Amino acid sequence: MTLTRDPAVRLVDHALSIEWEALPPSARTATQAFLFDTLAVGVAGHGAPHASEVRALAQLWTGQAAGEGMVLGAAGMRLPAPYAAYVNAYQIHAQEYDCVHEAAVAHPMATVCAALLAEAERRPASGADFLAAVVAGIDVVATLGVAAKGPLKFFRPATAGIFGCVAALARLRRVQPEVARRAFGHALALASGTMQSHIEGKPTLALQVAAAARSAVEAFDLARAAIPSPEGAIGGPFGYMALFENDPVLEPELDRLGIVWRAEEVSWKPFPTGRAAQGGIVAFKTLMAQHSVTADNLAALEYHAPPLIHRLVGRRPQPEMTVAYARLCFAWLGAVVLREGDVDLGAFTPAQLNAPKLMALAERITVIADDNPDLAAFVPAFALARLMDGTMLRVDVKQQFGSPEWPLTLDEQLEKARRCFTFGGLEEGLVPQLHALVMRLNAINDVAGSLARTLG
DSSP states (O other): OOOSOOHHHHHHHHHHHOOGGGSOHHHHHHHHHHHHHHHHHHHHGGGSTTHHHHHHHHHHHTTTOOOSEEETTEEEEEEOHHHHHHHHHHHHHTTSOSOBBTTTTBOHHHHHHHHHHHHHTTSOOOHHHHHHHHHHHHHHHHHHHHHBOSOOOBOHHHHTHHHHHHHHHHHHHTOOHHHHHHHHHHHHHHOOOBTHHHHHTOTHHHHHHHHHHHHHHHHHHHHHTTOOOOSOTTTSTTSHHHHHOSSBOOHHHHTTBTTBOGGGGOBOOSSSSOHHHHHHHHHHHHHHHHHOOOTTTEEEEEEEEOHHHHHHHBOOOOTTOOHHHHHTBHHHHHHHHHHHSSOOGGGOOHHHHTOHHHHHHHTTEEEEEOOOSOTTOOOSEEEEEEETTSOEEEEEEOSOTTSTTSOOOHHHHHHHHHHHHHHHTSOGGGHHHHHHHHHTGGGOSOHHHHHHHHHO
């Protein structure tokens, strides 16, 4: 039975058509910047909560078999490709430090980069093909994400992420269109990831991202083995858009393929927390720097923001919080900023999570949802602070720090990478070497080999 032409056809045709040198300079610059950022965050993820257990389990699941896939931050460790993708994706996302496409409410690089690294180590891949594949993967994840006009019900970094991965893998290896379409069908069968983990603040949030990257490698292998799969992967009555998304309007976004390059729309995360909390963190730092607000003189703070912000980080602090819960609790994060001046990778320790002074301070901080009709909006927002003496202060947040409108400078990118390397146990002196490699990656014939030599 042949179905009506599925949107997967257009996504595949677009992915396979991308040539690195033909892209606009702005798209190439953004892609290299976020690849560098993602690799650095993955190194930091070596020290993330539960990362050691995930690595040990990956070895157990593969029978301790040596594989071809490197693990970021773990010199000498090799796993079979699907599980190298699994571990690296977990490490990239586990600390909420990886880049994000805000409008799509997705983290495209956590899955796409992990899957591509795993495949590139099976046999050499050129830098130009690798970078073009990254662009393809981001485009597919973001296109699916921005097409959804209703509220999230599944965890899109995983559910859309797997389709971005198979598109990226198809472009990396320049397979025939029918192979790529088969990979989309297998990806549908393997797609999963719910928002329940987000609500409860459990590490299964990052494990869902890990599973998407692993399953993408498996879906691609199944497709290359010519095993048939559903043809209506995206637009079928039980395809991705019907099952996983609310109120999808896909056609206009498909029309933007090749016109809008979604890598240019991706945002950095300056802080290792949920993206929805980052505007409020900047507002806190502004209040402290410009108005001398402190933990001692703040009576209460309300962060008035779009409904998505409240939904993602408006949760209340609670005793015995997990690290994953605290990373997505704006009240607790604000208390950390007031006490420590910043939020960094080292903030999420058991002692900090249960510190009575932080918990008491967090009770003064609240997120209030406004009436913004855009269910994917992060801004505009404002922080309203009331001091102990009755003074009222307001800071407006019109842009998110790290967004395309307010990007990290090169120095800020490098400093973030140095912090990631230090936390992950690698010498920060390797950061300039990694950055130089990524900036000339298009001229490299063996991406995985070059990365392995640089990162050890």
